[in-house]
Amino acid sequence: MSRSLLLRREFAPFFWTQALGAFNDNVFKNVLLLLLTFVAVPRFGWDTGLLNNLAAGLFILPFLLFSAWGGTLADRLDKQVLVRRLKLLELATMTLAAAAVWFEQFLLLLALLFLMGTQSALFGPVKYAILPQHLPRTQLVKGNAWVNLGTFVSILLGTLLAGVLASLGGELARGAIAAALIGVAVMGYLASLAVPAAPSSDPGRVSWQPLAGSIAVLRDSWRHRRIFRGLLGISLFWFLGACYLTQLPAWVRDMVHGQETAVSWLLGAFALGVGGGALLCARLSGGRLELGLVPLGALLIALGGFDFAARPALAGSGTGLPALLLMPGFWRMSLDLALVGVGGGLYIVPLYTLVQVASSDGHRARMIAANNLLNALFMILAALFGILLLTVLELPLSAFFAALAGMALVICLGVVALNPRAVLRLAVFTLMHLFYRLRFRGRSRVPAEGPALVVCNHVSFMDALIIGGACPRPLRFLMDRPIYESPGLSWFFRLAGAIPVDSERRDPGGVRRAMAEVSRALRAGEVVMVFPEGRLTTDGEIHRFRRGVDMILARDAVPVVPAALAGLWGSWTSYCHGRAFSTRPRRFRARVALVFGEPVAPEAADRGTLEERVRALKREADAFLSD
Incomplete structure (x- = not known):
């Protein structure tokens, strides 16, 4: 591979x-x-x-x-x-x-x-x-x-x-x-x-059956709401792209005052931007379906579009490409279109991947067919949109492109509202990459679909953020209720899907309610992560696993993926130097390793076995860190 x-x-x-x-x-x-x-x-x-x-x-x-x-x-x-x-x-x-x-x-x-x-x-x-x-x-x-x-x-x-x-x-x-x-x-x-x-x-x-077949595939895609949202997002991209490419020659004629070669240059900037954005998406995704990149892509389309629409007309008439390349304003337009293209690449690739992975093998091509139908309809709408704004309302080209940028911004906000957890996950994982030099192994061992339980050693307050960002699938995690209800942070933990749990002494029935929420998540096909030690390590070693794992598996027999972290002991978010956060950060961009092990079948996943697996993975993570 x-x-x-x-x-x-x-x-x-x-x-x-x-x-x-x-x-x-x-x-x-x-x-x-x-x-x-x-x-x-x-x-x-x-x-x-x-x-x-x-x-x-x-x-x-x-x-x-x-x-x-x-x-x-x-x-x-x-x-x-x-x-x-x-x-x-x-x-x-x-x-x-x-x-x-x-x-x-x-x-x-x-x-x-x-x-x-x-x-x-x-x-x-x-x-x-x-x-x-x-x-x-x-x-x-x-x-x-x-x-x-x-x-x-x-x-x-x-x-x-x-x-x-x-x-x-x-x-x-x-x-x-x-x-x-x-x-x-x-x-x-x-x-x-x-x-x-x-x-x-x-x-x-x-x-x-042309008409009946088209209606049937559209109806079938509508029944799968998650897929249909992806198809609608893809078609909106082609709507914006058709508007840009259709009006680009007129922009060159009226605003650039250039020749046909200038159209080819700007088209090339856009096309190469899309290609570069697609490869950047693959790089940032790390093999995962990263839907958090979709609103980021829409935001870049909006930013590039607004700046492109605000560019003043260039001086000259019938100017050739060599002369245009000496004008800073023409380079600004080229970079704006390249930025729109990069945003398009970041936006479109996760949506196509979503449609592929969410469709069954026997119906996947029909979902793509529904996508092509919607794309064609939206490109026709793009032509009508251009006629409305430019011919009927007689708006200038700058207003037309500003309207397209505004649509991209609305799409960005809409995607964030529909799927805030994906955006939050990407933002957190990006921050973790800024704070630490992260190394991963075995992420593909997390099941691609269906419920699963991830268990890991608990070293610092950053553990859940690193594991949540590294996991190929969004996951939910258990955390202490006092931390969950921290002023100023509770909104973050709710949005992230954290599951609060409190001791029976402080809240009788708290553990039972937490286990019920874990069970609901697993039965919904989600991935849940727990720290079986029940607390942060105070000496850097792995402590005995508590009975919480056995309680979860007794209610829901799901595969368990053991994992181990190395490199966070000694950080200011650990208990190495006393209370966490009580000292100034001692290391910036420290090396951190996270290793996932092979899934353990639920019938073999008792807490003793899982503790042994995590200890072995911790040794592997330490060695991986020193490579």
């Missing part, structure tokens, strides 16, 4: 298959628009606006008609076989497109744009549904990040290559375009031959 994903057969062939497909899509679409604008319109007197809108509609329409069918195909068939058949369809389409370009058959090219949109609509559900079959959950975020990076870089490069090829002129341009379309399609098909098998977990008959 240590090898790069791009060197592994489970991922690399599919990565190149989808990246080459996205590249060819954009070469074809942009070549078509350029040929229609600069060849067909002058020759036949056609209306440019009508043709551009017709082309956009012909590409989006298949997503409304065929996405549901594509999701059903991907759920019912071996995805490897489906990928190869769709790449053959792409090859056939591009062969016809090459002939149409050579003979300048523009109406045929428009029809082929619809066929290419159909191939993309059918390929979309496979694109994200196949990854969970080939990658472990700990690699899924990274896989999605690379897929998004490949997609946006391919969009950028395809757009740039289309401009270069079209600028060659005459037969040379037509020949080069035809060769590129067929050559890239051939490479994509050859890459698909190395994609590993991905058999269906729910094989069966597939029928095509």
